[in-house]
Amino acid sequence: MSEFIAALPMYDWPEVRHEVDAQWARLRDAFRQKDIDVPETLMRRNGDLPPVPGGVRDAAGSVIAPDPATLPPNELDFHKLWLHPALLFAQSCWGPMELGLSKHVQLVGQPSYSAFEGGQGELYSSALVMRAGELPSVASPADGSALIPVDLLRGKRFTFNSLDSMSGIIAPTRDLEALGEGLDIFSERSESGGHRASIIAIAEGKADVAAIDCQSWAQAQRFEPAAEAVAVVGWTRRRKGLPFITARTTPERIVVALREAVAALA
Structure with missing residues (x-):
């Protein structure tokens, strides 16, 4: 052994x-x-x-x-x-x-995250997801830059997997700060305990937006029924996975x- x-x-x-x-x-x-x-x-x-x-x-x-x-x-x-x-x-x-x-x-x-939309080599990004129907789903920027729809997110309820998560809260915080904004654009913030739980919370109307790393989002599209009620409205900048x-x-x-x-x- x-x-x-x-x-x-x-x-x-x-x-x-x-x-x-x-x-x-x-x-x-x-x-x-x-x-x-x-x-x-x-x-x-x-x-x-x-x-x-x-x-x-x-x-x-x-x-x-x-x-x-x-x-x-x-x-x-x-x-x-x-x-x-x-x-x-x-x-x-x-x-x-x-x-x-x-x-x-x-x-x-x-x-490597190249197999997933939003990933390229050792770099990954997070899909910003909301309930489907708010806006059409958007593709990950080819250059890996952030795509943060601030006006759409403002006033919404944000949920995240954990306070120390790069993909779930740190990355979107930094991308908002780069735009001169912060997490205070959200009306509420809550900790879900996991990316999958965040997707379910949005589908059930308990939250409005979350940042889901691109591999977890790909898995959710394969295995989590709640993902069918959720759409991608933006992306964080690519960072090391x-x-x-x-x-x-x-x-x-x-x-x-x-x-x-x-x-x-x-």
Whole structure:
């Protein structure tokens, strides 16, 4: 059994679990060719994480996360996963990275978003969605620039997946600021808990607008019935997509090998 753990939780919807497993199989085989001790399967529950008696500590010895054994076993706390000292490979978000996670992990690489509208290579953008019928759906700008219909958004109820999400709130905030505006154009702001939940809230009339990263939006169009009641009215500017990371304590030789393998698969 490997001493390491791996997870790819960011797009791991139940309907695409087999696709995520297949993605991991490709990565796992590439890592093994680099003589890395790789876990066979992905972690999907707090209960699958190895215990860390006394809690996870940073380089200075301060506790930065509790022992996973104390967490609800059938849930998955992304932040605790990312901080786990046995983490070999996972996908994070640039929001948490900018807010402090980057001090405790090492960057491995970036996935490609070219398969999705709004993505190009390592860059992705968010679709601004509202209930269908407000305006015709608009295509992602070819040059990757922001397309923010401020007048349409003003006074609407904005919902977002989480406060540290780059795609859900940080990116639209920055694009609004570039136009001399801010989140105060919205009459209300609420946290939905996830991109899929934001789409459902809009379809059900509980919110008016959300920013959904382009891969999640593509998945919603495939699997979420509520997406049929929602249309794209704008796009955020393209930015770096969700990064692959490894623990701060992962040895340099392994980090270099991980980076080479990910780059070769890109």
